[in-house]
Amino acid sequence: MRRRAVIVGVVFASLITVGSVTPAQAAVAPAVVVRMDEGDGPSTGDLEGSVWAPGDTADDGLPAATPVSPAAPWEPLEGGRFGEPLIGGTDEAPAEDAANQPAIYDNEPTESAVNPAADATDPTQAPAVAGRSMAARGAPVPPERNITSPGLGSLPYFQFQDFSLSDHTVARVNLGNGNLVVTANDESLSGPGIQLRADRFYNGLSLNEGSFGGGWSSSMITNDVGLYINPDTLSATFTGPSGFTAFFKKENGAYTPPPGFNAALTKDATTGADLGIYTITYNKSGEKLRFTPTGYLISDKDRNNQGVTYVYDTAGHIVSATQDSGRSLTVDYTNDANQYVGRMTDSAGRVTTFIRDANRRLQTVTAADGTQTTYTYDNSDRLTSITVPGSPNNTTTSFDYDSTNRVTKVNQQSTSPTWGARADVVTDFDYSFSPTRTTNVTDADDNVAVYNLDNQGRVTSTVDGRGDTRAQDWNANSDIQTTTSAFASGTAGGQTTIAYDSLGNATSVAMPTGAGTAAQYARGTTDCPGAATGTAFQVQCSSDASGSKKAFDYDTNGNPTKTTDVTGGGTGTVTQQYTYSAVGAAGTCAPFNGLICTATNGNGAVTTYSYDSHGNLTQIAQPAPLGAVTNSYDALGRVTQTIDGNGYTTIYSYDVDDRLLKTQFNNGDQTFNAYYPSGAKQYVWDKTIHKISYEYDTLGHTTKQNTYNDSGQPVDVVTYKYTDNGNLTEYTDSQGLVKYGYDAANNTTSITEPGGTCTTGTTAPAAGSGCIKLDYYPGGVEKSRTFPGGAKQVTAIDRSSRTTDITATPAGSSTPVVQIKYDYTAVPGSTAPADDRTTVQHQTAVKQEGITANAVTSYAYDSRNHLTAATEMEGATQSAKWSYQYDNAGNRTKYTRSGTSGASTSTANVTYNAANEITATSQDTTNWGYDAAGNQTQSGTTGVTSSYNNRGAVMRIGGQNIASYGAGNTTTLQRGNNTFLTTEFGVATQTVGTNATVAYTRTSDGNAASRRTSAGSTYYVTDRLGSVVGLFDTAGVYKGGYSYTPYGEARRTATTAEATSNALRYIGGLWDPTANLYKLGARYYDPNLGRFTQADPSGQEANPYAYAGCNPINGKDSTGLISEACGVAIAGEIFSIVGIEAALFVGGAASIASGGALTPLAAIGLGAGFGGL
Known part of the structure; x- marks a missing residue:
C-alpha cells in the first residue's frame, strides 16, 4: 500500500457528470480530488484564466483596467532569460551536447542594485543583494528566447520520479536530464471554464531568477510566462508556466508549432478591437491563450471563451486575475528595484506572503492558515531543502547535485508519532552517457531501476529491480507509437501499436494479440456518415474490434452534443444528448457559455440544470418522480448547503484551506473533521x-x-509499518500481526498471518504455517499464489497480459480442483489477429463448483457492449442459458434463465419510469417503492423493505438494522448482530455477536487473501474478476467453492462449513444472506436484478443503477462508485469495453461543474496537462 498521488483537498461533486444523462445522485457529496501532476505544468484548471479588461485597446502594450500609455515592445532583460527548454527550433549547442550531454551551466552571481532600506519582514520589501544570476530586475517584460538548458519544466513526454511533499507541493526529478522541478500551489479559485490557479515552479537547471527570487517562477507573472515575437515576426517563442519553451517558425504565412507541442499560434484580426492579438490554441482541449502584440498574456479561455482575466498596471505587473465567476486574486510586489512578488490576496481576503533571504532567494511562504514552507540554497543558488508543514511536525526534504546541477540524491526525513524517528529515506540518481544514455534510480530499499533514453531525453526502455524490461518507441511528434511489455519483451508480436494521422490524432490502437479500437476524425463515409461537427481534433466516429460503431456530434464551440449508435444492424439510437448555455441566448440556464443546461438519455428522459450568476450549479431538476436537488454556495464557490430530493438539508463548513470541517445533517447530527x-x-x-x-x-x-x-x-487500534521505500511490511489489528515481503520490483512476494512463519526461496509453505507466497510474470502480473501445505493457484496470461487460465491444485496433487479458461477470440482457440476481441468471448469451466466438466459458455454483446446472452454448452448440448434485453438508457427490460442456471427456468419483464426506477416486473408479489431521492424502499419481487437516514445511508433492510459511519454506506459499523471494523484496506474484521470474530487477511493492495477465525484460516482462489471460486484450509485441502451467473447470482455453493460461512464471494464483495444483497463499497447490489438499490452517489455512471455498464463479464464495480472495465491503457489513451466514449466526453462536459467542483472523473479527465497537449 503506497501513496501515489497528492490529495489536494475536498471539493464537492456537482451532480452533473460526463456521460451521465439521467439524475445520478440526490445530494451533493464531498469528493476527494487527486491532482496527478502530469503534463507540462499545471493541468487544465491549474494556470487558467484571463480576460482582457474593458477599455483595453489593441495597440496598448498591456491590458489594463483603464487605458494606459503604450509600453515598450517585449524585449529581453539584460542578461536574457536563461535556462528555458526549447521545443523546436535550433540552438547553439555547447560542446558537450555532441556527446548527448545536457547543456548545464553553473550560476555566477552578478552585481545588482541594492535598497538598503529593504525590510525582509515586510512582504512588500526585500533586500536587493546579489541575485541568482541576473542584474536588477526592473520593470517586468515577457521572457525572450535565450536557451542554454533544454529540458526544463514538465511536458507529456518527460518522465519523472515524483516525491509528494505535502498537499500543495510536489518535487519531481526529470529522469532524462536530472532537472529538479518543484511545483507548489499557493491559491486556487474556481468558476466556469478555465480555473484560476497561482502555481509556483522551480527548475534546478534554469538560471532564471524568477518572479519570486531564487529560481522560482509563476504560472501567471509576466517575466515567467509569455510570448516573444521576433522583430521580423518570422518566429515566436512561447514560455509556458512550468518553464518549458516552444519555438514557432512562420512558414508560408503561418506559424508552425514544434514537434510535441500540439497547439497552433495565430495572429488575430488585422483591424478592430483584436488588432495584433496573438492566440495559442491547444488542439485537443480548445483552450486559448491570448497575448498582446508585445507578448503579455491577457487571457486563458476554454473552448467556450470562459476563463480568467489578467489586468496589468502601467509598469507591466499583473495586479489582478479574475475568474469569470467573479472570484479574483490580487498581486502585490516588493517596492525595491527587483519588484518580486510579495503578497497574493484572493477575493475572500485570504493572504499568502513571500519572503526572500539576504541573497534575494525565496525563503519563506506563509499560507493563509499561518503555516509556513521554507527553502534553503547552497552557494551556487541551488535549492537544497524544502521544509513543509507536517503531520503534526514539519518535515524536510533535501537535494544533492553533481557539478552539472543534476539531482543526485533526494533525502526525506522519516519519523512518525507511532514509531518515532527512523533513518532518512534516500533515493539516488546516477547518469551515464556512455556507451548509451541511461539514468539509474536506486530507491530507499536499494532496488535499482534503469532508464534508457534517446538523445531527446525520452525514456525508450526501463529495466526494473528484477531485471524485467519494458520498452516504448516515439514518433517525431513525441507520441508513443509502440510499447513492449516486460512479459512480451523479446517475443514476436509482443507490441502494442498506436497509429496517428497527420494532425497528431490517435487513430487506432492494436494490442499484441490483434484486438483494438479505431477513431475517425472526418465524416461522409459509410463507416462514419453525416456531416462533421466540432474541430479536426475531435473524434467523429469510433469502432472496436467487434465492429460496434459510434458517432459523435458537437456544437460550434466543440462541446459534445450527441452520441449515436451507427453500427450496421445496430439500434441507431441516440444514447446521449446535451444542450449548453450561451450568453445572450433566450432562456439560457446560465450567464456563461458552455454549461450544460439539459442532459437527455436514450429513453428521452431530461434532466435540467440551473446556475447562479457565478456559475454555481444551484438546481438539478430530475425526471419525475425524483425531487429536485438544490445547492447553496459561499463566495469561494464551496457548497454550503444541499437539499436533496427528499427535502433533507445538509450544511457544510470549511477551513481557510477549503477542507471540509463540519457536516450537519437534517436531524441535527454532525460530523467533524480535523487536519x-x-x-x-x-x-x-x-x-x-x-x-x-x-x-x-x-x-x-x-x-x-x-x-x-x-x-x-x-x-480498535490498527497500526501500519513500511519499508523505507513505502511498501507496507506490517499490519496489526486486534486479531494480530500480518507481515509482507517484497522483491526488487516492489511486488509483494509473501504474506505471513498472525503467528505464522514464511521461509525464503521457492519452497512451498508448510501446512499450518500461515504463509502465502506469490510469484510474478515480468512486468508485475501475478503468476502464482502458493498457500500453506502447498496448495496453489496459477494464472496464465496471453501476450496482451489478459488472463487466459486460472488453475488451483490442492496440496500434494497436480489435479486441478478449480480450473477456468478464458478465450478472447471470435473463433474459439484462434490465433489470428483478426479474430481477437477486447472482451471475453468464451469461458470454459474445466473444473468449477457445480458445473459439468469442460462446459463452455459463449458470450454475446450488443453494439453498445451490453451483455445480451451467455450460452453454456456441454459438447453439442445446451445446458444453461441467460438472455438479457435493455432499453436505450441501459435498463434491463427482460431476462431469461433456462437449463441448469442455478435458478428456476423463468422469464421476467421489467418496466421503468423516467428516473430509471423499476415500476413493475412480471414476477412481482407486491409494489415497488422508491423515495424522492431515488433510494429503493421496497422490492416488488421479494417484498423486502429498506429505509434510509437523512445521510443517504441504509438504516434498515428487512428485519435487520444497519449503522454506518458518516455520510453514505461506505463505512458500515453494524449489520444485525454483526460488527465491522473498516480500515484503508476495506473490511478488516467482522464480529458476530459478542465473541466470534472473523478477520480478513489482505494483499498489500487491499484484495482479500484469506479468512481467519479461531478455528484456522481459509484461503481464497479467485477468478479474473476477483470472485472467490475456491477455498483451501491450512493444510492445503480443498474445501469447496462457488460458481456464479453472469451478474453474480449464486449458481452453486459448496455445502462445506468453510463455504457456507464465508461472506466474501462475488467480485470479493460482502454477501448479506439476510437481504440477498452484496455490499459493494458505497452501495448495495442486487445480483438477481443486476442493479444497485441506490443511485450512483458519485454521479459518474451513464445509468445511475446499472451494474458495470451492463457488461459484468468484462467489468465490475467493487466500490459502488464507478465501473472498472477490463481495458488496455496505452500512452494515456484508454481503450476498453466502453470504447473511447468516456474519454471523448470528459473535458467537454466537465465545464458544467459549478464553482469548478468537478466530479472525480471529470477532474481526472481535465488533468492531462496545460492546454491538453
Whole structure:
C-alpha cells in the first residue's frame, strides 16, 4: 500500500457528470480530488484564466483596467532569460551536447542594485543583494528566447520520479536530464471554464531568477510566462508556466508549432478591437491563450471563451486575475528595484506572503492558515531543502547535485508519532552517457531501476529491480507509437501499436494479440456518415474490434452534443444528448457559455440544470418522480448547503484551506473533521457514534488508526509499518500481526498471518504455517499464489497480459480442483489477429463448483457492449442459458434463465419510469417503492423493505438494522448482530455477536487473501474478476467453492462449513444472506436484478443503477462508485469495453461543474496537462 498521488483537498461533486444523462445522485457529496501532476505544468484548471479588461485597446502594450500609455515592445532583460527548454527550433549547442550531454551551466552571481532600506519582514520589501544570476530586475517584460538548458519544466513526454511533499507541493526529478522541478500551489479559485490557479515552479537547471527570487517562477507573472515575437515576426517563442519553451517558425504565412507541442499560434484580426492579438490554441482541449502584440498574456479561455482575466498596471505587473465567476486574486510586489512578488490576496481576503533571504532567494511562504514552507540554497543558488508543514511536525526534504546541477540524491526525513524517528529515506540518481544514455534510480530499499533514453531525453526502455524490461518507441511528434511489455519483451508480436494521422490524432490502437479500437476524425463515409461537427481534433466516429460503431456530434464551440449508435444492424439510437448555455441566448440556464443546461438519455428522459450568476450549479431538476436537488454556495464557490430530493438539508463548513470541517445533517447530527498542518486528516468524529483518529509518518503513509468508544478510549487500534521505500511490511489489528515481503520490483512476494512463519526461496509453505507466497510474470502480473501445505493457484496470461487460465491444485496433487479458461477470440482457440476481441468471448469451466466438466459458455454483446446472452454448452448440448434485453438508457427490460442456471427456468419483464426506477416486473408479489431521492424502499419481487437516514445511508433492510459511519454506506459499523471494523484496506474484521470474530487477511493492495477465525484460516482462489471460486484450509485441502451467473447470482455453493460461512464471494464483495444483497463499497447490489438499490452517489455512471455498464463479464464495480472495465491503457489513451466514449466526453462536459467542483472523473479527465497537449 503506497501513496501515489497528492490529495489536494475536498471539493464537492456537482451532480452533473460526463456521460451521465439521467439524475445520478440526490445530494451533493464531498469528493476527494487527486491532482496527478502530469503534463507540462499545471493541468487544465491549474494556470487558467484571463480576460482582457474593458477599455483595453489593441495597440496598448498591456491590458489594463483603464487605458494606459503604450509600453515598450517585449524585449529581453539584460542578461536574457536563461535556462528555458526549447521545443523546436535550433540552438547553439555547447560542446558537450555532441556527446548527448545536457547543456548545464553553473550560476555566477552578478552585481545588482541594492535598497538598503529593504525590510525582509515586510512582504512588500526585500533586500536587493546579489541575485541568482541576473542584474536588477526592473520593470517586468515577457521572457525572450535565450536557451542554454533544454529540458526544463514538465511536458507529456518527460518522465519523472515524483516525491509528494505535502498537499500543495510536489518535487519531481526529470529522469532524462536530472532537472529538479518543484511545483507548489499557493491559491486556487474556481468558476466556469478555465480555473484560476497561482502555481509556483522551480527548475534546478534554469538560471532564471524568477518572479519570486531564487529560481522560482509563476504560472501567471509576466517575466515567467509569455510570448516573444521576433522583430521580423518570422518566429515566436512561447514560455509556458512550468518553464518549458516552444519555438514557432512562420512558414508560408503561418506559424508552425514544434514537434510535441500540439497547439497552433495565430495572429488575430488585422483591424478592430483584436488588432495584433496573438492566440495559442491547444488542439485537443480548445483552450486559448491570448497575448498582446508585445507578448503579455491577457487571457486563458476554454473552448467556450470562459476563463480568467489578467489586468496589468502601467509598469507591466499583473495586479489582478479574475475568474469569470467573479472570484479574483490580487498581486502585490516588493517596492525595491527587483519588484518580486510579495503578497497574493484572493477575493475572500485570504493572504499568502513571500519572503526572500539576504541573497534575494525565496525563503519563506506563509499560507493563509499561518503555516509556513521554507527553502534553503547552497552557494551556487541551488535549492537544497524544502521544509513543509507536517503531520503534526514539519518535515524536510533535501537535494544533492553533481557539478552539472543534476539531482543526485533526494533525502526525506522519516519519523512518525507511532514509531518515532527512523533513518532518512534516500533515493539516488546516477547518469551515464556512455556507451548509451541511461539514468539509474536506486530507491530507499536499494532496488535499482534503469532508464534508457534517446538523445531527446525520452525514456525508450526501463529495466526494473528484477531485471524485467519494458520498452516504448516515439514518433517525431513525441507520441508513443509502440510499447513492449516486460512479459512480451523479446517475443514476436509482443507490441502494442498506436497509429496517428497527420494532425497528431490517435487513430487506432492494436494490442499484441490483434484486438483494438479505431477513431475517425472526418465524416461522409459509410463507416462514419453525416456531416462533421466540432474541430479536426475531435473524434467523429469510433469502432472496436467487434465492429460496434459510434458517432459523435458537437456544437460550434466543440462541446459534445450527441452520441449515436451507427453500427450496421445496430439500434441507431441516440444514447446521449446535451444542450449548453450561451450568453445572450433566450432562456439560457446560465450567464456563461458552455454549461450544460439539459442532459437527455436514450429513453428521452431530461434532466435540467440551473446556475447562479457565478456559475454555481444551484438546481438539478430530475425526471419525475425524483425531487429536485438544490445547492447553496459561499463566495469561494464551496457548497454550503444541499437539499436533496427528499427535502433533507445538509450544511457544510470549511477551513481557510477549503477542507471540509463540519457536516450537519437534517436531524441535527454532525460530523467533524480535523487536519494536521500538512492537510492530512487528523480525525473524523461522528457525534452520534464516535471518533476515528489517524497518525502518519512524514512521507504521508498512515501509521495508526484509532477507533474510540463513547468514553473516549481507543478500542480498535490498527497500526501500519513500511519499508523505507513505502511498501507496507506490517499490519496489526486486534486479531494480530500480518507481515509482507517484497522483491526488487516492489511486488509483494509473501504474506505471513498472525503467528505464522514464511521461509525464503521457492519452497512451498508448510501446512499450518500461515504463509502465502506469490510469484510474478515480468512486468508485475501475478503468476502464482502458493498457500500453506502447498496448495496453489496459477494464472496464465496471453501476450496482451489478459488472463487466459486460472488453475488451483490442492496440496500434494497436480489435479486441478478449480480450473477456468478464458478465450478472447471470435473463433474459439484462434490465433489470428483478426479474430481477437477486447472482451471475453468464451469461458470454459474445466473444473468449477457445480458445473459439468469442460462446459463452455459463449458470450454475446450488443453494439453498445451490453451483455445480451451467455450460452453454456456441454459438447453439442445446451445446458444453461441467460438472455438479457435493455432499453436505450441501459435498463434491463427482460431476462431469461433456462437449463441448469442455478435458478428456476423463468422469464421476467421489467418496466421503468423516467428516473430509471423499476415500476413493475412480471414476477412481482407486491409494489415497488422508491423515495424522492431515488433510494429503493421496497422490492416488488421479494417484498423486502429498506429505509434510509437523512445521510443517504441504509438504516434498515428487512428485519435487520444497519449503522454506518458518516455520510453514505461506505463505512458500515453494524449489520444485525454483526460488527465491522473498516480500515484503508476495506473490511478488516467482522464480529458476530459478542465473541466470534472473523478477520480478513489482505494483499498489500487491499484484495482479500484469506479468512481467519479461531478455528484456522481459509484461503481464497479467485477468478479474473476477483470472485472467490475456491477455498483451501491450512493444510492445503480443498474445501469447496462457488460458481456464479453472469451478474453474480449464486449458481452453486459448496455445502462445506468453510463455504457456507464465508461472506466474501462475488467480485470479493460482502454477501448479506439476510437481504440477498452484496455490499459493494458505497452501495448495495442486487445480483438477481443486476442493479444497485441506490443511485450512483458519485454521479459518474451513464445509468445511475446499472451494474458495470451492463457488461459484468468484462467489468465490475467493487466500490459502488464507478465501473472498472477490463481495458488496455496505452500512452494515456484508454481503450476498453466502453470504447473511447468516456474519454471523448470528459473535458467537454466537465465545464458544467459549478464553482469548478468537478466530479472525480471529470477532474481526472481535465488533468492531462496545460492546454491538453
